[in-house]
Amino acid sequence: MTNNEVYADIDVVDENNQLTGKATDFFDLHNNNLLHRSSQIWFIEDDNLIFQKRGKNVKMPGILDASVGGHVDTGESPEACAVRECFEEVGLKISEDDLGEEYIFRICEKIKDDWFENEFRHIYFIKRDKFDLTYNDEVEELVRVPLKDLKKFHSKNLGILFSEWSNEYYDFIFSILEKKFNIKFD
Known part of the structure; x- marks a missing residue:
């Protein structure tokens, strides 16, 4: 989402990834270190991993990130979020069945004085020979x-x-x- 958009409500969870409430303000969520969920998809194309270079008008511009990703909205499943973000960010229509195995990573880091990243990341990988991708202003380029x-x-x-x-x-x-x-790394 861009800095100028209205954010949807986001579910707040406990240490067991169980719902406890919701945040109605995206910035309040991160400023107050509220634990929440996000979904990310990594695309493996041929022998490459595709990164999203974040657009200039979003939080942490120019940073490389997962191929697609975003916050899980209130009432939304991590899988539904991944499908939604995939279409919103790179124009690719997929179904939840395309996501395959789910991996969950807990991150809790203070990014700067007033910004915390405190979330369960629900991570998926999709491997194809070729992806036909476009992107919006949330994405500067795909690397x-x-x-x-x-x-x-x-x-x-x-x-x-x-x-x-x-x-x-x-x-x-x-x-x-x-x-x-x-994968064998050099």
Whole structure:
């Protein structure tokens, strides 16, 4: 979502990922360190992982992130959120059946003085030979990185294209790629 959009209500959860309420203000959610859910999809195309370079008008502009992702709205499942975000951000229509196995990563980091990232990330991978993708102003560009070079690319660009707080998260992603997709990193 852009900085100028009205945000939907977002479910707040407890340490067991169970609903406890909702936040009606996106900024209040992050400023007050409220635990919530997000969904992310990573696209594997041929031998590349596709990153979204965040648009100039969204939070953390210019940072590389999952192929698509966003907050789970109130009453929405993580799977439905992933399907919605996929169409909104890159114009790709998928179904929940396309998502495959779900991985959950808990992140709780202070990004800056008044901004916390405190969420359960529901993560999915979709592998295809070719993706036909378009994108809106939330996305500056889609960046394809050869899977074998992924770890080197990440460490070389830490603090430049990747947020500095993302190491543990990306180690989790690398581990899934190694185990599920038999990726061998250089």
